[in-house]
Amino acid sequence: MGGAHFAFTDRWGGVSAAPYDELNLGGAVGDDPVAVRTNRELAAGRLGVDPGLVVWMNQVHGRDVAVVDGPWAGADVPAVDAVVTARRGLPLAVLTADCTPVLLADPVAGVVAAAHAGRPGLVAGVVPAAVEAMVGLGADPSRITARTGPSVCGRCYEVPEVMRAEVAAAEPAAWAETSWGTPAVDVAAGVHAQLDALGVRDRNASPVCTLESGDHFSYRRDRTTGRLAGYVWLDRERDDA
Numbered sequence: 410m411g412g413a414h415f416a417f418t419d420r421w422g423g424v425s426a427a428p429y430d431e432l433n434l435g436g437a438v439g440d441d442p443v444a445v446r447t448n449r450e451l452a453a454g455r456l457g458v459d460p461g462l463v464v465w466m467n468q469v470h471g472r473d474v475a476v477v478d479g480p481w482a483g484a485d486v487p488a489v490d491a492v493v494t495a496r497r498g499l500p501l502a503v504l505t506a507d508c509t510p511v512l513l514a515d516p517v518a519g520v521v522a523a524a525h526a527g528r529p530g531l532v533a534g535v536v537p538a539a540v541e542a543m544v545g546l547g548a549d550p551s552r553i554t555a556r557t558g559p560s561v562c563g564r565c566y567e568v569p570e571v572m573r574a575e576v577a578a579a580e581p582a583a584w585a586e587t588s589w590g591t592p593a594v595d596v597a598a599g600v601h602a603q604l605d606a607l608g609v610r611d612r613n614a615s616p617v618c619t620l621e622s623g624d625h626f627s628y629r630r631d632r633t634t635g636r637l638a639g640y641v642w643l644d645r646e647r648d649d650a
């Protein structure tokens with residue numbers, strides 16, 4: 410049984426120029442594609458994974474999940490907000506700049522998932538959909554380890570009152586208030602409540618708020634900016650395992 414690996418990047422250690430400096434990993438935010446490719450190679454190299462194997466998504470704030478067993482063929486990347494694989498050694502990646510990146514792994518079943526949960530994805534249930542797809546490949550929620558990465562916190566993510574009510578109707582744990590007393594949404598708290606309800610107990614949340622951290626990209630703070638990435642993969646099985 411191979412171990413699970415989880416990694417979240419920050420904005421440093423790449424080659425992109427401002428306002429994407431330095432380690433922008435997003436290919437659709439206006440940055441130089443050559444710089445993004447170099448950054449993806451740098452990040453993969455530091456993690457010890459093959460940059461050509463990493464499975465990225467065309468994220469659209471939906472709840473669709475793709476089951477994959479290798480990198481996409483050609484440039485046609487499906488519009489999904491979660492990817493799931495039962496192939497050990499295949500790294501899955503999610504891009505964010507305030508949204509909640511969610512990494513899931515059941516090392517016993519050999520199944521991992523990466524999901525992109527912003528406010529719409531939380532309401533739509535993209536994380537439960539990813540868990541369901543994992544279970545379909547043999548995972549057991551009681552064995553799943555979940556990690557959520559840096560994202561905008563509930564004390565910073567201000568929304569209109571009606572929007573908070575809509576989100577809280579879907580997931581009460583996401584109800585929040587800004588540090589200045591106005592309606593807010595805590596997407597990560599909502600994701601963790603959804604996971605808990607599914608029986609995923611081994612969970613950890615990053616303490617980093619992207620909007621408050623100068624070491625992270627934040628769309629709400631900067632609008633035109635880079636993207637962070639979260640990566641999940643399992644060790645390859647050894648021949649004698």
Ligand SMILES: [Zn+2]
Pocket residue numbers: 561562563564565566618619620621
């Ligand atoms: Zn914050």
